[in-house]
Amino acid sequence: MPRKTNIPIRKRAVVGVILRHNAFLTIRRSQxxxxxxxxxxxxxxxxxxxxxQEALVREIQEELGVAAIAGARLYETVTAWGTSVAWWHAHVEEDVRLVPHTAEVAETRWLTPQVLLRDPDLLSSNRDFLVAWGRSTFAIPGIAVPPDWDETSG
Structure with a gap:
């Protein structure tokens, strides 16, 4: 997927998109x-x-204390400050107990896309990811865009 920006890349990052029962695993970042x-x-x-993939598995282990398996690469974005972000579908065991690393993660929540989009604290890059998904720019294995999808509800 080619980059569509002239912003110089200063850093690279990875994001894990983890699903359970049509809800995304999200974190609230610590202070x-x-x-x-x-x-x-x-x-x-x-x-x-x-x-x-290695970064994805490491980051999920560090933040949530669980093993993850990298799935498919879904999407790529570049932030305004020059971070190239690779969005990956990831899997954790269904019955795994999340153990957030409190220095990085204040809380974890499983949220539907509609609820997540309405959250005023949602990072803008995550909102952009959800909007692109809602426009069928890419597919996320295991979840369809809800029929009542409204990307403006956020």
């Missing part, structure tokens, strides 16, 4: 990290020499 208190999908920076 000790960038964008404190914001709601987003789990993820973070890609370290030097690390693949996107």
């Amino acid at each position: 000790q990290v960038v964008a404190p208190g914001k709601v987003c999908f789990p993820g973070g920076g890609i370290e030097h020499g690390e693949s996107e």
Whole structure:
């Protein structure tokens, strides 16, 4: 998927899109990290020499204390501050107990796309991801765009 921006890339990051019963796993960021208190999908920076899949698995382990399996690469965005973000479908076991790392994650929640879009604390890049999905720019395995989808409800 080609980049459609002239913003120079300064950093690379990865985001995990994890589903359970038509709801996305989201985190509320702690007060000790960038964008404190914001709601987003789990993820973070890609370290030097690390693949996107390796970073995805590491970030989910660090933030949520669980093993994840990388699925398909879904989407790519570039933030206004020059971070190239790779959005990956990921899987965690159904009955796994999430153990948030409190220095990074204040809370976890499973939210439907409609509820997530209405959350005033949702990071703008996550909102853009959901809007692109709602416009069928890409598909997320295991979930269809709801028939009553309204990307303006946020």
